[in-house]
Amino acid sequence: MPIQILYFAGAREAAGASRETLERAPASVAELRRALEAAHPALARILPRCRIAVDQEFAPDDAPLRDGAEVAIVPPVSGGAPRFLVVDRPLTLAEVVDAVSGPGRGGVVTFTGAVRGESHGKRVVRLEYEAYAPMAERKLAEIGAEVARAHGVEVAIVHRVGALAPGEAAVVIACAAAHRTPAFRACEACIERLKQDVPIWKREVYDDGSVWVGLGP
CATH class of the missing domain: 3.10.20.30 (Beta-grasp domain)
Structure with missing residues (x-):
């Protein structure tokens, strides 16, 4: 039917x-x-x-x-696209750029973190991302708000979970400001804070086994 x-x-x-x-x-x-x-x-x-x-x-x-x-x-409602998300679908850079773009924001800096095909001398078959999604989204929003205040920028961060093959994007970040320098600094601050404070974990899967990153072999 x-x-x-x-x-x-x-x-x-x-x-x-x-x-x-x-x-x-x-x-x-x-x-x-x-x-x-x-x-x-x-x-x-x-x-x-x-x-x-x-x-x-x-x-x-x-x-x-x-x-x-x-x-x-x-489509996203007129209130604007969500800026801080954990999703189980492929990521697009356009979604974070659109979320922060606007008149007067001439400098837009983006970061895309993709899955590497090799780690510690081993071939990576895939990465498996897991998150405590409600807390992770709240932490992403907190990081975005703090970075926005510190650098005078607009911020958007979207992170993917699930099984990702080499080359697929795991996280995309966009920071927009009137000028390029604060946007660059803000983008770097976002990824560093994300690695420290957001409850998202990844397991590297190899041909001969796997390991949760941060917990050792």
């Missing part, structure tokens, strides 16, 4: 329609995201910042989709 896709605001403009029908329901919300990105290239840029509602309830990416469902693509 077909499913109905509803588009709103910027998502509607990117898709070029307010609604469409898919003849077969993808198995999950994550698979739906991939299908929509392939069908609508202009939508791919903003879809990572959109929430998806299934039958008028927001659904996580691992939620299954039933035949006949009504699915809504919901």
